[in-house]
Amino acid sequence: MNIKNKEALRNRGLEAISLLTVIAMWQLIADLLVKNKLFLPSFVDVVLSFLNVIKNGALYTDISVSLLHFLIGMILAFIIGLPIGIIMGWFKGANHIFDPIIEILRPIPPLAWIPFAIIWFGLTHQSAGFVVFIGAVFPIIINTYTGFKSVSVVYVEAAKVLGCMRNKNLIRYVALPSALPSIAAGVRIAMGVGWMCLVAAEMFGVSNNGLGYKIWWHYHLHQMDFVLVYMLLLGFLGLVIDRVFRHYVDDRLLKWREGVVM
Amino acid sequence: MGRLTVTNVSRTFKKEDGAPIGALDDVTLEIKDKEFVCFIGPSGCGKTTLLRIIAGLDTPTSGEILLDGTKISVPDAKRGMVFQEYSLFPWRTVIDNIAFGLLMQGTKKKKAIKIAEKYLEFVGLEQFKNSFPYELSGGMRQRVAIARALATEPQVLLMDEPFGALDAQTRNTLQHELLEIWGKKNVTILFVTHSMDEAVFLADRIVVMSARPGKIKEIIDVDLPRPRDRTAPESNALRNHVLKLLAEERER
Ligand SMILES: Nc1ncnc2c1ncn2[C@@H]1O[C@H](COP(=O)(O)OP(=O)(O)OP(=O)(O)O)[C@@H](O)[C@H]1O
Ligand SMILES: [Mg+2]
Numbered sequence: 001m002n003i004k005n006k007e008a009l010r011n012r013g014l015e016a017i018s019l020l021t022v023i024a025m026w027q028l029i030a031d032l033l034v035k036n037k038l039f040l041p042s043f044v045d046v047v048l049s050f051l052n053v054i055k056n057g058a059l060y061t062d063i064s065v066s067l068l069h070f071l072i073g074m075i076l077a078f079i080i081g082l083p084i085g086i087i088m089g090w091f092k093g094a095n096h097i098f099d100p101i102i103e104i105l106r107p108i109p110p111l112a113w114i115p116f117a118i119i120w121f122g123l124t125h126q127s128a129g130f131v132v133f134i135g136a137v138f139p140i141i142i143n144t145y146t147g148f149k150s151v152s153v154v155y156v157e158a159a160k161v162l163g164c165m166r167n168k169n170l171i172r173y174v175a176l177p178s179a180l181p182s183i184a185a186g187v188r189i190a191m192g193v194g195w196m197c198l199v200a201a202e203m204f205g206v207s208n209n210g211l212g213y214k215i216w217w218h219y220h221l222h223q224m225d226f227v228l229v230y231m232l233l234l235g236f237l238g239l240v241i242d243r244v245f246r247h248y249v250d251d252r253l254l255k256w257r258e259g260v261v262m
Numbered sequence: 263m264g265r266l267t268v269t270n271v272s273r274t275f276k277k278e279d280g281a282p283i284g285a286l287d288d289v290t291l292e293i294k295d296k297e298f299v300c301f302i303g304p305s306g307c308g309k310t311t312l313l314r315i316i317a318g319l320d321t322p323t324s325g326e327i328l329l330d331g332t333k334i335s336v337p338d339a340k341r342g343m344v345f346q347e348y349s350l351f352p353w354r355t356v357i358d359n360i361a362f363g364l365l366m367q368g369t370k371k372k373k374a375i376k377i378a379e380k381y382l383e384f385v386g387l388e389q390f391k392n393s394f395p396y397e398l399s400g401g402m403r404q405r406v407a408i409a410r411a412l413a414t415e416p417q418v419l420l421m422d423e424p425f426g427a428l429d430a431q432t433r434n435t436l437q438h439e440l441l442e443i444w445g446k447k448n449v450t451i452l453f454v455t456h457s458m459d460e461a462v463f464l465a466d467r468i469v470v471m472s473a474r475p476g477k478i479k480e481i482i483d484v485d486l487p488r489p490r491d492r493t494a495p496e497s498n499a500l501r502n503h504v505l506k507l508l509a510e511e512r513e514r
Binding site: 174177 | 317318336342345348350352353354366367
């Protein structure tokens with residue numbers, strides 16, 4: 001216990017030292033070598049700009065707008081992608097119906113949809129959400145499909161012998177829980193892709209607010225320290241979302257998988 | 263009631279290249295209510311196939327099976343099954359696994375859990391009520407699987423080498439427990455095994471099957487009084503008899 005604590009403490013220490021070193025080097029390079037705020041804002045510049053966006057309240061609007069876009073896209077991707085993946089994976093032959101459509105649409109990079117997003121939805125939140133949706137829906141479909149395809153026959157047959165016969169019940173009580181690890185992995189991938197699409201969509205002016213939009217806006221004003229603030233925020237938020245999701249899923253939904261090599 | 267009539271059941275599978283392979287060939291057998299029948303035979307002789315057909319998970323190529331005069335076609339809770347592989351739902355706790363069949367029958371959750379608790383007690387695993395299957399040993403898992411199969415009160419219990427993966431000690435204990443349950447529950451048991459010792463210890467009758475395609479080679483009545491003594495000379499004689507029959511099959 002004590003030794004373990006010590007080790008943990010030492011590791012934390014190493015991490016802190018490493019981080020501080022990078023920050024110090026960054027500051028020195030910016031101050032002494034580059035000496036140009038446009039090319040490389042220093043750490044202090046960034047911190048000051050950060051305090052600035054907190055003070056004028058822009059940060060909260062931007063974060064909430066971006067999260068709104070993200071949520072619209074992710075929820076839509078989930079409620080459309082999950083059933084499609086389930087139908088493709090469970091009903092024999094159904095994948096022949098969906099496969100051609102998916103294989104045509106999937107290779108199109110999500111950002112290529114931006115013009116249509118603007119034509120269809122205008123410069124709205126829905127428009128940004130749509131681009132996120134396009135990026136997120138395919139990983140969810142495909143992972144749900146694979147998860148359902150790899151449901152062990154033994155579980156399905158055990159359920160049948162116990163009187164669980166109808167497709168609806170077999171899906172709900174056997175296939176879905178069994179495929180959950182794969183679906184959860186799909187949602188995580190989808191969130192990563194969706195986050196990227198979100199930034200790009202906002203940059204293209206699909207919306208008039210949000211973290212991605214602000215990067216572009218400050219770039220036009222040549223305020224690269226602000227650009228960097230928003231970059232770091234995007235990275236940090238993406239990390240937090242992923243962590244929270246994983247924590248929730250592992251703790252609540254996949255408790256039964258403890259002891260399985262991930 | 264759990265009287266099974268197996269008439270002229272054959273099952274052929276098609277290989278990848280379309281060539282047929284016979285798994286069961288013209289199996290005819292009558293199993294009385296509350297009888298304990300063991301099936302023994304070389305690997306691949308169709309024991310699992312026969313059990314699956316009786317469960318309703320597979321359909322025979324020809325022939326039919328009646329349970330108390332009614333033809334079997336689809337699975338239902340009248341025939342419980344314990345599989346050769348571990349088949350507990352890993353995402354459900356022990357108690358939820360046992361209650362599953364009851365819930366599927368529409369029993370209210372509270373009542374289902376109550377009944378499940380009774381069966382959990384039956385197999386002596388009360389303190390693992392809220393554990394997940396990964397937390398159990400192999401023997402415990404099979405105990406839970408048996409409890410799960412019994413909870414819906416099936417008339418016939420199909421057991422496919424349920425103790426095959428267990429060590430001899432655990433195996434003996436579970437055999438005793440199974441006989442105890444069988445005595446209390448009045449259920450017909452069809453039990454597949456590779457072990458003549460197990461067959462001689464458990465069965466009223468032993469069905470010895472021949473190698474592919476599976477046929478019934480001989481049906482042996484085990485008229486030994488229970489509780490049986492594994493080391494009694496009569497037991498030994500029976501074991502040797504079964505051993506001889508199986509050796510003949512291996513030579514073919
Ligand atoms: N779904 C299937 N498709 C094709 N062939 C099958 C299928 N299921 C079983 N068989 C074949 O039928 C034969 C009997 O198989 P079965 O599983 O019933 O044997 P078994 O007696 O249970 O063997 P073991 O003792 O090894 O469990 C085997 O030759 C097997 O290859
Ligand atoms: Mg088998």
